[in-house]
Structures are given as structure tokens and as C-alpha cells.
Amino acid sequence: MITEATLDDIPDVADLLRDLQALHVAHIPHRFHDAATPDMLRAFLAGAMGNGARILLYRTDGVARGYLMWRVAEQARDVLRHDLRRAQLDHVMVQASWRRRGVARRLVTRFEADIATAGCTGWFSLVHAFNDASAALMRSAGADLAVQGFEKRQTSP
Numbered sequence: 448m449i450t451e452a453t454l455d456d457i458p459d460v461a462d463l464l465r466d467l468q469a470l471h472v473a474h475i476p477h478r479f480h481d482a483a484t485p486d487m488l489r490a491f492l493a494g495a496m497g498n499g500a501r502i503l504l505y506r507t508d509g510v511a512r513g514y515l516m517w518r519v520a521e522q523a524r525d526v527l528r529h530d531l532r533r534a535q536l537d538h539v540m541v542q543a544s545w546r547r548r549g550v551a552r553r554l555v556t557r558f559e560a561d562i563a564t565a566g567c568t569g570w571f572s573l574v575h576a577f578n579d580a581s582a583a584l585m586r587s588a589g590a591d592l593a594v595q596g597f598e599k600r601q602t603s604p
Contacts, residue, residue, distance in 0.1 A: 449557045452502035452514065454493060459511035460502055461488040467540040474577040477600060492516075500537065503557055505550050513541035515554040519565055534562040536572035539581065546580075555588045 452460055465488060471479040483491070495516065496502065505513040516538040522531040536558065541550045562570055571593065574581045 449503055449505050449553060452504040454496065456504055457489050457492045460492055460504065460514050461485055463511060463514050463540045463542065464488050464492065467538060475575060503554055505554055512545040513550045513554060515539045515558050517558055519567060532567050534567045534570040536570055539584065551584050552587065555584065
């Protein structure tokens, strides 16, 4: 069952976030670290929710199996761009033992219904180049590659 998370759900979401963080640390250790304590992860999530992030939580038998965190991203019209009210899909994570069961896809479907209610005209997500599974999820949800980012790390002198 998918529900919108409340502050009471943060400990469960933080456990899933730790797994997501570990994935990023394994693939991009120059950018991500694993020094955050459980309390720090909970504070991070509480702060994100306090700043407008919404979290959808997938549970079975009372246990959190996956989550999706998103926020409204508005862009005011300027000399180059139109007004835009879109949603940013920040995180999506499913427990390893629950992957390939359609949980992430169900979370995205619910997310799309929620963002339509919030008046968003679409959504975007930033996916790290190593994360083929997330890229495939985004494509299966109908998202197209819109922008490519490039990064060059400087070596120490």
C-alpha cells in the first residue's frame, strides 16, 4: 500500500535512505560519503519535509519496502523561458529483496497522480550516469532524456 509519509514515518524512510546512500557511495565516492548517523538522516528527511518535500511510502505487512521523495519546482517566466510548475523526483528507493516486483513503478504512478493534483505540468529527475536501473525506470514511465551533464574532477596540484 502506498501512503504519503508523515514525520512519524521518518525512521523507516531513513533506513531506506541509508541503502540509497550506500549505492551512491559505492559508485561515486568522491561526491558521496557514508558518515551520516541515523539521527542525521532523520534530520535531513525532516528538514526536507519541512521545506516542502513530499514522500510516498510503499509498505507491506507494516514494513516500509520503498519510497519516493519529490518536491514542486517552479520556474518563473523570464526573457528566455516560460513559467513552469513541475515536480522534481528527488529519490526513489526500493529494498533489494522487493525490486523487480513493480514497486518503483507503482510509486511513480502514484507520484504522477499527486503532482497532477498539485498543478504540476510534468516532472523531471536527475539520474547519475552509473544508475542504469533508475534510467530504465524513468524511461518506462515515459520520461525522455532532456539534458546531459558533464563533470571533470581536477586532480590536486
